[in-house]
Every structure is written in structure tokens, then in C-alpha cells.
Amino acid sequence: MPTQIDLNKTLATLKKFYRDKKRLPSFSEIQTLFDYRSKSAASFLVDKLIEKGLIEKDSTGKIIPTSAISSVVKVLGTVQAGFPSPAEEELLDTLTLDEFLIKKPNATYIVKVSGDSMIDEGIKEGDLVLVERGRQAMPGDIVIAQVDGQWTMKFYDKKNGKVILRAANKKYSDIEPQSELLIGGVVVANVRKYK
Amino acid sequence: MSENTNNLLSLSSFPRPIIHIDCDAFFTSVEQALRPELKGKPVVTGKERGIVACASYEAKALGVKRPMRLWEAKRHLPQLICLPSDYETYSIYSKRMFSIIREFTPDVEEYSIDEAFADLSGLRRVYRTGYPEIALKIKVKIQEQLGLTVSVGVSASKTLAKIASKHEKPNGFTVVRANELHQFLPKIELGQVCGFGPNTVALLMKKGVRSVWDYVSRPEAWAKQLLGKIGIELWHELRGEAVYPLVTEEKTDYDSISKTKTFTPPSSNKDFVRAQLVRNAESAFIKLRRYKLRAKRICIFLRDQEFRSWGTEAELDRSSCSTQEIGPIINELFEKIFKENVLCRLTGIVLSKIEPDNTVQYSLFDNVPRLQSYLAINRVIDEVSELYGKHKLHLGTSLWLAKHKQHISERGDLPERKMDLLKGETFRQRLSIPVWAIKV
Structure with missing residues (x-):
């Protein structure tokens, strides 16, 4: 004692x-x-x-x-x-900026954006999106998904009970996954560093 | 009761619920998780060292083993993908895994970069379910959040949990209840027990012990007489009576500190090899000082192209953490072991007999002002490192390194993460979040 x-x-x-x-x-x-x-x-x-x-x-x-x-x-x-x-x-x-952007530090990953499919949502090429793995996707979420073997970032939506992936760019039409859909994670934040 | 109850070693299933979690082919699994195009392909890491450090299950299935030399593996399997090790990212994954386990229980032992023990005692009430189910929850959560598989063993002691996690791999989940040991242990070979080396196994075989079950069926006194303290400890552990406690504190004190580095091409240039050794010594001393320690024993060694190592060691009068002070001694040792015309591929240094750096005792013949100036120099070196990066201020001997890179090679020998920096990152400091390399 x-x-x-x-x-x-x-x-x-x-x-x-x-x-x-x-x-x-x-x-x-x-x-x-x-x-x-x-x-x-x-x-x-x-x-x-x-x-x-x-x-x-x-x-x-x-x-x-x-x-x-x-x-x-x-x-x-x-x-x-x-x-x-x-x-x-x-x-x-x-809160620190880390805590503000990242709720689940163990499940969060960076994906560097390379395409323009979410441009109307303001996500540009070179942006760093923070993606949470293992999170249930809800309609309206932006998700990273693998569709028929290809990785893509799209809005997640449901139509008549079926999943639809929608781009924020008029150039791309909606995707209705045919054979396989794998949600890799949900985008929780977008980081663009200017300086 | 139909079963022969004489065989029961324990009446309860988990007198102490201990689990062992082991990542499957950890380094390559991390690479495959972050780079989906590598999934399902034979991949190895260790490119910068020229050997197979870790092989993916696909590579293992095709006959690639650790630690094969890379050219050997590549000749055997031309489509093999060789990656340089990205220890930074592996460490982040490792920390994340431990952290996920800690969300369930604070009693976690970080056994190695990709292995953990955890004690689940008392958690049944929290989760309102049995220990195996809780272990499964942990496994699923790790796999979900990290995107790689782990093998889990659930049992009643560290030794048993480790055997269990190895029992089925990859993606295994093995539960060994203490009251079922009489069914499990007869299937387990002695060599699978962590603590039974080849010599012990040979000795036990001589005595007619064929399986772990045979071992635990002998009397305790017999185990003690044959193998001493370890023998008794393992005898209890294997009978489901936990002896070894979990070491739950993060490691801050070291029994020894070692730094080794491979370089390519191998060299027989004395100055260059010496410079390699001195650089390792500098790194080791920086680490020593970071943890406020001093070492009394120094061992240095070299390795040739045939993977033969040789070396020598020295004990100091007084423990030290100063590179300047030890420099001449290292030089002297090096003169003793360097062989002319032998190509070296690696140098290494091990500091041992380590003690905390809080009291200094000078001997009668020490040049005290000089020793104190060493302290001042160390302080400056460490401060400069803090500001501008390691080894910006170094001993003259390691100037020989400047002419060579660690590995003469194309850019592919550095991990991707260090080549493709994000805006604002430097070669020295990167975000502590893994980058998932997919094109979206």
C-alpha cells in the first residue's frame, strides 16, 4: 500500500x-x-x-x-x-481536424480521385476522399464500389428495391449492377489541399 | 456419461479465455488489400532485400517459400510479383488491428507486428454471448475494417491459443475448450508447441512422447525432471492452466537494440562496408537516446553472399549512448572481422546490456570534459535530426555512403507510398492513413 x-x-x-x-x-x-x-x-x-x-x-x-x-x-x-x-x-x-473528419480511425482510408464522375458534386481529380470501410451504405451516400470487376465512385441509391449507382456528371448514365456489386466503403469527407 | 471422464483435464471450457489472433501472410495481404489488382495473384514482398520476406497464399501454393532468394523464386515462378516492403503502411495496419481488439478488451498483448494475444475474461456479460462468439466478432470486425483475413485461436492459455490459431490457416477460426483437450491434443505434434524447439522435440521423441497429449499425460514431476522450469510451465499451459501472463504494456524498454541493413550490389570495398556499419551504429544510438538508454555491450557482424554471418563483440567499461565515444571501438572491431575480397551484402550492430540513462559515473581516468562535449554533440545531432531528418549530421566515416545509394536499382525498389507523395507530404513524413490505390 x-x-x-x-x-x-x-x-x-x-x-x-x-x-x-x-x-x-x-x-x-x-x-x-x-x-x-x-x-x-x-x-x-x-x-x-x-x-x-x-x-x-x-x-x-x-x-x-x-x-x-x-x-x-x-x-x-x-x-x-x-x-x-x-x-x-x-x-x-x-475537436482537432483529424477528429472532425475521421470518426473511425481504424477503418478510414484515403482514395486519390482520378476521374470526373463526381464533378457536379464538387469532387475533382486529385482530391483526396476519406473512405470508411465496413460501413452500411445508405441512399444518398457516396460510395466506392466494385461493379462487374471495375472500381468506381458514385452516389448510392435504390430504385424499386434495386441498387443504382449514379454519377454526378451528365456524361455518365446510371449503373445498374448486373452480376456483382461490392461496396468497398462510404465516402465520409473530401480533402483538397491548395498550398 | 458415455465419455471416459478420466481423460478430462478440466471441467470448465475456458478457465481463462485467451485468444491468439494471427494475420494471414500479413505484408502481402496489406498490399493486396490496398491494391485490388494484386488480389488472387502470387505476390511477395522483400524486393529491396533480395529475398522473400512474405509470400501471399497464391505464391505459397505455387511453391514460393520464405526466405527464398528472389532470383530463385522468380526463376521458379516467372509471373511472380515482387514488391519492395512498405513497413510504414504495415505498421499502420498493425496498430489498427491492435486498436480494434482493444475496443473489446484492454488486455491485449502486441506479440509481434501481426500477432496479438487477448484475454476475454468477463466479457461474456457485456456481449451476452459466449467467448468463441466474442472472438468471432473481433475477427469479423478486423476483417471488415482492414480488408484482410486473420486466423484466430480461442483457448485457455497463450500456448494453446497459439496452437489453435495455427491449426487452420488462412482465415481460420479454431476453438479448443479446456474440457475437450483430450480430443484435440492427440492430433497435435510436439513441434507445433511454441517453446519446443527441434532439440526438445528430439529428446521427447526419444522418451517415447509422440504427441502433445502424450506429454501432458505424463506426471508433472517427469516434465520437471526432463525439461526443468520451461517443461513445467508448458505442461500446465498445455493442460489449459494459464501460466504465462499477457504483457499488455506497449514496449518501451529494450533488452537489446539492433540495426541491420542489406545493400546491393554487395561490396568488398572496406571503406564502404565500414561506412554501412557506422551508419547502422548511428541509427542504433539515435534509437538508444530516444528511449533515454545506454548500452554496455556491442556486437557487430557482416554477412556474405552465401548468407553466412560472422562477427565479434566487446564490452565497454562504462555504458554509453554516444556515437562519437563508441566510434573508435567499432572501428577496431571492424578491423578484426573484415575479410579482404569477400563480398558483403549486410552489416549489423546489436547493442545489449541496456540500462536507463539517468546516472553517469565517470571513472578516475575518464576525460570528463571530452565526455561532456560528446553529450553536447549528441544533443545537437538529435535536435538537427528532429528538424531536418535523420543522419543530416553524421560521422565522417559514413561519407563513403554518399557515393552509393543503399540499393542501386530502378525506382521500383521503393514502395509506391514513398514515390507517389500526396500534396504536402515529404519523403520523410506522410499521412498516417493508408492510401487505397484504386482508380475512381
Whole structure:
């Protein structure tokens, strides 16, 4: 059982863990993190931190961070210890551009656009579309699909219960997949970098 | 009860539900996932090294094996597609796989770039279903989001889970319940157990042990006497009693750090080979410093065209993380092992006896001001690397490299991802999102 807890150090360790993993450690992870021999020591620490208002427990008993831990962390320099400034607290509810564009980081891929079939939708050649794999396509979505052996990017639609792929370009007519249709992914964003 | 209950090793199915997830032909599968035109074709990676690093199942079926030399494989199978390894993309896939497993359970061990162990204890309540079904969910999710197949073994210990995942491959899903081991283990050869090397297998065969079942049927004391600690551990693991814990922390401390690099064409030019070695040493020391470590033991080695390796090693009086300080020692070692007129294809360095770089103890005869100037130089080197890329500031010895590229070859020896940069990317830094190479 830890007899004395260095609050700043503990906080710094938890912040680092939170920054790396985007979550707080489990009790057994706390055990290894702070080199405790038992889980009850970890639980003791958790109770202390809750008492100090540095972390909270959710309804399932897992520990969740308060602003003392989850505040936006400076990238350079030393790890911030102690209490965050109010400005940092205000930034709690902000998203990075990554988080804004990508909801499922494990399933998201870049496809570089090479054709003009979606030009009326404003997707040009050279644009980078972000595609989410394994997502159910809904009418109105833009999908990357393999039709009869060919890959294409089109609007996904349904007509009389049958799937139709529609280009955003008058030059191309609708595609009704004959033998095979494979939805590779759903386009969730389009990125065009000018500079 | 019709079955002979004497054979049961355990009464419950999963005293400890441990799964092993193993990607099928990982490197080539990643390539095939990102480049659909490669699907169904015999593909290998390792072009930059001149050997088969990974072969797709199509290539394996046609007799291509690891680690064949590429020209050999190509002669055997002219339509074979050889790709340079794109470790950056493989690493992204690897991280994604671990991350998907962690969505289910925090207890994940990153066993290698394409293998993971996970402990599912307690998850039945969350998913309201059995452990095999949860394992299947994980498998399906990985396959859906990564677009490649994995083989999964579900069992009661790490050793059993690993045997199970190998049992059916590719795209396998094998469940071995602890109370069914008496049916499964008789089919398993000793060599399939991670921990039984060829020598152990030979010894066990001598003692009349033919299968894993034979092994676990012997008394524990017998296993201990014959194979010692490992013997007992595996004996328990194979009986469905988990002994080995999952190492769930990401790796930050190292037992050893090694850097090796192949170059083509091979060379017998002493200065050039030395420069290759020194460059590896520089890389190894950069890594050492990044993790704030020092090493006390240095081993260097060379490899010739026949894949024979030889080398030597030295132990320092005092551990170090300074390239300048070790440079002369490496040079001395190199003089000992370099052979005139022998073509070398690879140099390597291994740093071991590693300790944290927090206390410095100088000996009476150390030139302290000089050692401190080394520290300052290291700091500058690392800062310059941070800003302008690795090896922008380097030892004079490695100037010999400038005349040669690592591999004299056409542009095809670099992975596509490094050749076709997206706007805003540099040769050194790219987006950490895989690029799906399809034309739409």
C-alpha cells in the first residue's frame, strides 16, 4: 500500500497515459503503472484521486477523467503537472481536424480521385476522399464500389428495391449492377489541399 | 456419461479465455488489400532485400517459400510479383488491428507486428454471448475494417491459443475448450508447441512422447525432471492452466537494440562496408537516446553472399549512448572481422546490456570534459535530426555512403507510398492513413 502519494507525479503519469491511449487505465493497469503489488492499492489510489476531484467513476465503475487530466496537452516541453489554466479548460470541447473528419480511425482510408464522375458534386481529380470501410451504405451516400470487376465512385441509391449507382456528371448514365456489386466503403469527407 | 471422464483435464471450457489472433501472410495481404489488382495473384514482398520476406497464399501454393532468394523464386515462378516492403503502411495496419481488439478488451498483448494475444475474461456479460462468439466478432470486425483475413485461436492459455490459431490457416477460426483437450491434443505434434524447439522435440521423441497429449499425460514431476522450469510451465499451459501472463504494456524498454541493413550490389570495398556499419551504429544510438538508454555491450557482424554471418563483440567499461565515444571501438572491431575480397551484402550492430540513462559515473581516468562535449554533440545531432531528418549530421566515416545509394536499382525498389507523395507530404513524413490505390 502506498503510504504517500506524490500527487503531481501521479497526475503526470495519468495524463501521459490518457494522452497516449485516449482513456484512463484499468485497475490492473494502474497496478503495473505505479508498481503496486495489489489491486486494492490501485483502488486506494483511485479513491484518493476521486476524493481530490481529479477523476470520476462512471456508472459502470470505470474511472473517467476530469478536466484536470483530459485538458488539451501541450505537444512540446515538459508534461504539465498541477491544475490547468481556464483557457485549457475552454478547449476541452474542441475537436482537432483529424477528429472532425475521421470518426473511425481504424477503418478510414484515403482514395486519390482520378476521374470526373463526381464533378457536379464538387469532387475533382486529385482530391483526396476519406473512405470508411465496413460501413452500411445508405441512399444518398457516396460510395466506392466494385461493379462487374471495375472500381468506381458514385452516389448510392435504390430504385424499386434495386441498387443504382449514379454519377454526378451528365456524361455518365446510371449503373445498374448486373452480376456483382461490392461496396468497398462510404465516402465520409473530401480533402483538397491548395498550398 | 458415455465419455471416459478420466481423460478430462478440466471441467470448465475456458478457465481463462485467451485468444491468439494471427494475420494471414500479413505484408502481402496489406498490399493486396490496398491494391485490388494484386488480389488472387502470387505476390511477395522483400524486393529491396533480395529475398522473400512474405509470400501471399497464391505464391505459397505455387511453391514460393520464405526466405527464398528472389532470383530463385522468380526463376521458379516467372509471373511472380515482387514488391519492395512498405513497413510504414504495415505498421499502420498493425496498430489498427491492435486498436480494434482493444475496443473489446484492454488486455491485449502486441506479440509481434501481426500477432496479438487477448484475454476475454468477463466479457461474456457485456456481449451476452459466449467467448468463441466474442472472438468471432473481433475477427469479423478486423476483417471488415482492414480488408484482410486473420486466423484466430480461442483457448485457455497463450500456448494453446497459439496452437489453435495455427491449426487452420488462412482465415481460420479454431476453438479448443479446456474440457475437450483430450480430443484435440492427440492430433497435435510436439513441434507445433511454441517453446519446443527441434532439440526438445528430439529428446521427447526419444522418451517415447509422440504427441502433445502424450506429454501432458505424463506426471508433472517427469516434465520437471526432463525439461526443468520451461517443461513445467508448458505442461500446465498445455493442460489449459494459464501460466504465462499477457504483457499488455506497449514496449518501451529494450533488452537489446539492433540495426541491420542489406545493400546491393554487395561490396568488398572496406571503406564502404565500414561506412554501412557506422551508419547502422548511428541509427542504433539515435534509437538508444530516444528511449533515454545506454548500452554496455556491442556486437557487430557482416554477412556474405552465401548468407553466412560472422562477427565479434566487446564490452565497454562504462555504458554509453554516444556515437562519437563508441566510434573508435567499432572501428577496431571492424578491423578484426573484415575479410579482404569477400563480398558483403549486410552489416549489423546489436547493442545489449541496456540500462536507463539517468546516472553517469565517470571513472578516475575518464576525460570528463571530452565526455561532456560528446553529450553536447549528441544533443545537437538529435535536435538537427528532429528538424531536418535523420543522419543530416553524421560521422565522417559514413561519407563513403554518399557515393552509393543503399540499393542501386530502378525506382521500383521503393514502395509506391514513398514515390507517389500526396500534396504536402515529404519523403520523410506522410499521412498516417493508408492510401487505397484504386482508380475512381
